[in-house]
Amino acid sequence: MTGQPSQTIRVAVLGADGRMGRAVCAAVDAAPDLDLVAQVRAGDDLAASLDGVDVAVDFTVPSVTEANVRTLVDAGVHAVVGTTGWTDESRGRISDHLAARADHGSEVGVLIAPNFGLSAVLAMTFAAKAARFFESVEVVELHHPDKIDAPSGTARHTATAIAAARREAGVAPSPDATETGLDARGADVDGVRVHAVRLRGLVAHEEILLGNEGEQLVIRQDSFDRKSFMPGVLLAIREVVSRPGLTVGLENVLDLS
Numbered sequence: 179m180t181g182q183p184s185q186t187i188r189v190a191v192l193g194a195d196g197r198m199g200r201a202v203c204a205a206v207d208a209a210p211d212l213d214l215v216a217q218v219r220a221g222d223d224l225a226a227s228l229d230g231v232d233v234a235v236d237f238t239v240p241s242v243t244e245a246n247v248r249t250l251v252d253a254g255v256h257a258v259v260g261t262t263g264w265t266d267e268s269r270g271r272i273s274d275h276l277a278a279r280a281d282h283g284s285e286v287g288v289l290i291a292p293n294f295g296l297s298a299v300l301a302m303t304f305a306a307k308a309a310r311f312f313e314s315v316e317v318v319e320l321h322h323p324d325k326i327d328a329p330s331g332t333a334r335h336t337a338t339a340i341a342a343a344r345r346e347a348g349v350a351p352s353p354d355a356t357e358t359g360l361d362a363r364g365a366d367v368d369g370v371r372v373h374a375v376r377l378r379g380l381v382a383h384e385e386i387l388l389g390n391e392g393e394q395l396v397i398r399q400d401s402f403d404r405k406s407f408m409p410g411v412l413l414a415i416r417e418v419v420s421r422p423g424l425t426v427g428l429e430n431v432l433d434l435s
């Protein structure tokens with residue numbers, strides 16, 4: 179692109195017609211230091227859409243996001259990824275791909291975050307901190323009924339962080355004497371039960387319930403509007419250009435000390 183100040187970051191949005199894609203296009207458009215140079219939709223040729231792009235933001239669908247990120251890395255474009263459905267294996271493949279390219283001098287950054295909302299990042303962080311002090315812990319995520327994956331990426335990330343914190347502290351698994359009707363006990367994510375609610379009128383919400391004999395702590399966050407994700411997405415776009423390699427989770431970018 180010509181005529182842009184050198185510090186302007188040229189941004190492409192993948193999934194530009196989606197609920198999140200539309201919100202991200204509007205937020206990037208309104209940011210003086212960012213320039214929306216490409217809007218990529220299903221069926222478009224991604225590699226051919228990346229001329230002059232510095233950072234691409236992916237809010238597409240779980241089935242395509244890994245291939246998209248590989249294409250971005252191969253084109254030398256930094257990636258901010260909000261799409262869910264990532265596993266340890268798929269993140270590992272991207273990490274390996276980045277490392278192989280780094281051997282050839284590439285400094286591409288990929289930032290994958292299951293949730294860009296400040297309330298959600300803080301809820302996950304507080305839950306992980308609290309996890310070792312309670313005998314029982316369960317996660318409930320609540321979303322709009324057009325969401326295609328369950329449990330949510332945020333709930334998976336939360337449960338994994340809780341499980342890691344409990345393992346590190348040597349805490350026993352949550353007690354659960356259920357003998358039958360296991361379907362009603364939610365998904366087992368790293369030993370933590372996660373329940374998914376789908377309800378018209380909701381956007382994105384999460385509750386972490388922690389219990390001890392005679393007491394309960396509930397950590398709850400609510401995204402009432404997709405605008406709640408935009409400060410985190412814009413921060414990630416600005417940060418990813420100076421963070422080569424793979425970063426997972428916005429908590430690694432925010433100063434939460």
Ligand SMILES: NC(=O)C1=CN([C@@H]2O[C@H](COP(=O)(O)OP(=O)(O)OC[C@H]3O[C@@H](n4cnc5c(N)ncnc54)[C@H](OP(=O)(O)O)[C@@H]3O)[C@@H](O)[C@H]2O)C=CC1
Nearest residue numbers: 193195196197198219220238242260261262291292293294
């Ligand atoms: N990290 C975070 O903070 C958040 C993450 N999310 C996640 O983001 C993802 C998107 O959510 P949402 O916007 O609600 O979903 P939508 O279904 O509204 O949007 C997804 C869009 O991606 C398009 N798409 C599909 N394949 C491709 C492709 N290969 N290239 C470009 N575009 C493509 C779809 O097009 P078509 O409909 O034509 O197939 C659709 O327009 C989900 O995984 C969701 O969980 C959501 C909110 C916040």
Ligand SMILES: O=C(O)C1=N[C@H](C(=O)O)C[C@H](O)C1
Nearest residue numbers: 262292293325330331332382
């Ligand atoms: O699909 C959504 O809407 C959301 N998806 C993400 C997830 O799966 O955690 C983030 C947020 O919960 C909204």
